[in-house]
Amino acid sequence: MLVIVGIVLVFACVLGGYVAMGGKLFVLWQPFEVVIIVGAAVGAMIIGSTKPILKRVGKAFGHAMKGPKYTKKDYIDLLSMQFQVFKIARTKGMLALEQHIENPDQSELFNQFPSFAKNHHAVTFFCDYLRMISLGSENPHELEAIMDEEIETHHQENHAVAGTVQNMADSMPALGIVAAVLGVIKTMGSITEPPEVLGKLIGGALVGTFLGVFIAYGILGPIANVLNRTYEAETRNFQCIKSGLLAYMNGCAPQVCVEFAGKALESSVRPSFTELKEAVSALPAANA
Numbered sequence: 001m002l003v004i005v006g007i008v009l010v011f012a013c014v015l016g017g018y019v020a021m022g023g024k025l026f027v028l029w030q031p032f033e034v035v036i037i038v039g040a041a042v043g044a045m046i047i048g049s050t051k052p053i054l055k056r057v058g059k060a061f062g063h064a065m066k067g068p069k070y071t072k073k074d075y076i077d078l079l080s081m082q083f084q085v086f087k088i089a090r091t092k093g094m095l096a097l098e099q100h101i102e103n104p105d106q107s108e109l110f111n112q113f114p115s116f117a118k119n120h121h122a123v124t125f126f127c128d129y130l131r132m133i134s135l136g137s138e139n140p141h142e143l144e145a146i147m148d149e150e151i152e153t154h155h156q157e158n159h160a161v162a163g164t165v166q167n168m169a170d171s172m173p174a175l176g177i178v179a180a181v182l183g184v185i186k187t188m189g190s191i192t193e194p195p196e197v198l199g200k201l202i203g204g205a206l207v208g209t210f211l212g213v214f215i216a217y218g219i220l221g222p223i224a225n226v227l228n229r230t231y232e233a234e235t236r237n238f239q240c241i242k243s244g245l246l247a248y249m250n251g252c253a254p255q256v257c258v259e260f261a262g263k264a265l266e267s268s269v270r271p272s273f274t275e276l277k278e279a280v281s282a283l284p285a286a287n288a
Helices: 002-020 031-047 051-066 072-092 094-102 120-134 140-188 195-249 254-262 273-281
Strands: none
Touching: 002 051, 002 195, 031 051, 031 140, 031 195, 051 140, 051 195, 072 094, 072 195, 072 254, 072 273, 094 120, 120 140, 120 195, 140 195, 195 254, 254 273
């Protein structure tokens, strides 16, 4: 929502200021300039990207419109889920979790926490490492190294998508100049025309430079920044799960495990000690 508000504000201020100065909006309507700039930027993106990245770029704009999807309530759900899982593991052993690990979609335990259960990547990440622990991985340092590697790979995949959008933004001003130069070439071919015709042609050529800079710094650049923040929030979500698992492997009590896990979160979404204590106290009895 904030992204949409920001884009509307950008258009309102730029175009409103232009009209207030006496500018004519129809002069800015240069569809072929848009085709040159945007089309060339998309073509360059295709040249410099792989098929998986291109598929994710289309979805990335939708992610940017929504912004980071994790709220404090989501993290209370996540931490409460970890508390419940670690409590079962401590009291009944890891084998009691086997049915939940192998069939997380049908798990009554995980489905108590809807925001976690709907997050496929988080569920897979958590269950994969619970499975390793249940199979006998007892060295927390080795498991931490593996988790860091997976989190870093996920981060790089996301960064490649955000980087592709940022590269498009960076190319826009230069492509705007290309469109402007082509407009000047067209104008020079009509040099014998009267001044009013030449003025219109020159104005149309300059719109190319305006559009390139405007799209780059008013739209695509900010969207790339939002994507980076959104993907960083996903990384924090994995870090939260990792911290809880490592605390469990080091022998900490479930309450301490979730406190450790919460420290990986940003302060704006991190539940306080009291909020988390109240949440886990309200949980039903831990049944496998």
